[in-house]
Amino acid sequence: MNEKINVLDNGYVRLTNVMGSDLSVVNSARVSYDKESTELDEKDIRLIKFLAREGHTSPFRHATLQFEVYAPLMVARQHWKYIVGSDHTMDAWNESSRRYVTEEPMFYIPQADEWRSAPENSKQGSGSTIDIDEGADFTEELMDFVEKGEWLYNDAISRGICAEQARLFLPAYGMYVRYYWTASLQSVTHFLNQRLAHDSQVEIQEYAKAVYSLVKPKFPISIDELTRTEV
The missing domain is CATH 3.30.1360.170 (Gyrase A; domain 2)
Known part of the structure; x- marks a missing residue:
């Protein structure tokens, strides 16, 4: 199946x-x-x-x-x-x-039109999508952050750090x-x-x-x- x-x-x-x-x-x-x-x-x-x-x-x-x-x-x-x-x-x-697994990490990165605002009347959840130009800035910043984390992770692995500690360099939530x-x-x-x-x-x-x-x-x-x- x-x-x-x-x-x-x-x-x-x-x-x-x-x-x-x-x-x-x-x-x-x-x-x-x-x-x-x-x-x-x-x-x-x-x-x-x-x-x-x-x-x-x-x-x-x-x-x-x-x-x-x-x-x-x-x-x-x-x-x-x-x-x-x-x-x-x-x-x-x-x-x-x-x-145990050191395969190439994959990250979820929202596109420019997918970033959402904070809700007006709640401490959780989300509101409407934000301006696409501002969203593009957040997408680029997140991509830079992920790229830096991946570089640090790969550098640690290449220098002999165990995978279970090297993973600390990877941005987690995405x-x-x-x-x-x-x-x-x-x-x-x-x-x-x-x-x-x-x-x-x-x-x-x-x-x-x-x-x-x-x-x-x-x-x-x-x-x-x-x-x-x-x-």
């Missing part, structure tokens, strides 16, 4: 594995009555809607999905926050480490990291409900949209019933 959606400038979300379907949710619920469906019908769809509406969520944890994600650290850490804070058990997360995320269908929709919200960080919204687009064809009924935010 290699279904992939590109996100931001160099990032992506790739669906690497799926276990189950909407039918798995139905049969997990019906096992209490020793019943099993072999093909999804209208009665099964009504059952999924009932389970989601009434908060009977355990059947949705019998389906799992695995993703490979390549995202700036600021996105990955926000994503991780909702994994560790979730009570939907059996999530797994494995991430590449620059203790640097891309690669990770595998395996989660139940319920946990995936928990993430989507949080990160598709209009007031969430724009960059992680783009990753949530990619996850939604990959999950929707696999669980068309369940995803619509469990996801509260329109995409």
Whole structure:
């Protein structure tokens, strides 16, 4: 399986594995009555809607999905926050480490028309985009900062410093990291409900949209019933 959606400038979300379907949710619920469906019908769809509406969520944890994600650290850490804070058990997360990996670092650098102002009435989030000429200045400054950090990192490596310390020279928040995320269908929709919200960080919204687009064809009924935010 290699279904992939590109996100931001160099990032992506790739669906690497799926276990189950909407039918798995139905049969997990019906096992209490020793019943099993072999093909999804209208009665099964009504059952999924009932389970989601009434908060009977355990059947949705019998389906799992695995993703490979390549995202700036600021996105990955926000994503991780909702994994560790979730009570939907059996999530797994494995991430590449620059203790061992010395591949060419990649950084997220917003274009001139992508810089956003601070919000007027909140301590977090962002407002409207700023003037493009001013944005161009910030893009250039960030590129210079990244270039300097990369030079210092490579210099440290070439002079024999271990990778786990040399990485201190790399600008962290915009640097891309690669990770595998395996989660139940319920946990995936928990993430989507949080990160598709209009007031969430724009960059992680783009990753949530990619996850939604990959999950929707696999669980068309369940995803619509469990996801509260329109995409």
